[in-house]
Amino acid sequence: ATLPSCLLRWEGATEAQQAFMRRVYERQMKTAALGGRVPLIAAADDVAEIEEGATARVDVAAAARRLLASARAAAPAGGTLGVVTGYRSALFQLEIWEYHFPARYEATVSARRRAVGGPHGRAAVALLARRIARQTAAPGFSLHQRGEAIDLKCGRASGDQLMATARFLTAWKRSWCLDWLADHAASFGFAANPDIDEPWHWEFQAR
Numbered sequence: 001a002t003l004p005s006c007l008l009r010w011e012g013a014t015e016a017q018q019a020f021m022r023r024v025y026e027r028q029m030k031t032a033a034l035g036g037r038v039p040l041i042a043a044a045d046d047v048a049e050i051e052e053g054a055t056a057r058v059d060v061a062a063a064a065r066r067l068l069a070s071a072r073a074a075a076p077a078g079g080t081l082g083v084v085t086g087y088r089s090a091l092f093q094l095e096i097w098e099y100h101f102p103a104r105y106e107a108t109v110s111a112r113r114r115a116v117g118g119p120h121g122r123a124a125v126a127l128l129a130r131r132i133a134r135q136t137a138a139p140g141f142s143l144h145q146r147g148e149a150i151d152l153k154c155g156r157a158s159g160d161q162l163m164a165t166a167r168f169l170t171a172w173k174r175s176w177c178l179d180w181l182a183d184h185a186a187s188f189g190f191a192a193n194p195d196i197d198e199p200w201h202w203e204f205q206a207r
Helices: 015-034 058-074 090-107 109-114 122-133 166-173 176-188
Strands: 047-051 054-057 080-085 149-155 190-192 201-204
Touching (some): 015 090, 015 122, 047 058, 047 080, 054 058, 054 080, 054 149, 058 080, 058 176, 058 190, 058 201, 090 109, 090 122, 109 122, 166 176, 176 190
Antiparallel strands (some): 080 149, 190 201
């Protein structure tokens, strides 16, 4: 249910950077396991479509469809709520982790340089692993892989779309979509994860 770090690729990186990326990945995986989390079983054979190709576990998909219909009925003129992703395979999760790593590496340059052991030392590995864990789960430890989480997109009256990326974080926090979700998502079985700063990410809690 998990994938080894040797699968990671970083085009244009030095050997030292590649090795550092693998160590950060392995640290995040180890921390997740030591925290009591266990690798999640993929749900590929037990998913249904929500809409537009996005899928989730059968009961989660049904709840998501109800949530979307209710949100759209209550949306302001021109507003809408849609789904970006639901179920993701371990390989898809690894590709997301890999895609975001270079930017997160650059964003922590100053902090890593100040760390004991330098920018690629053990402290720097722990620092970046903690940062990434707040944004992207390691493959095998994401509720997306179990089909129990959805990432949403918010359409505003102006016609623009707030997608499920950090670029839209501030706008998402001020959106009608988040206000509506905060008030109503629980009635459909969904809750925000307080440990991550992603207002578009909602996890199915009902059993």
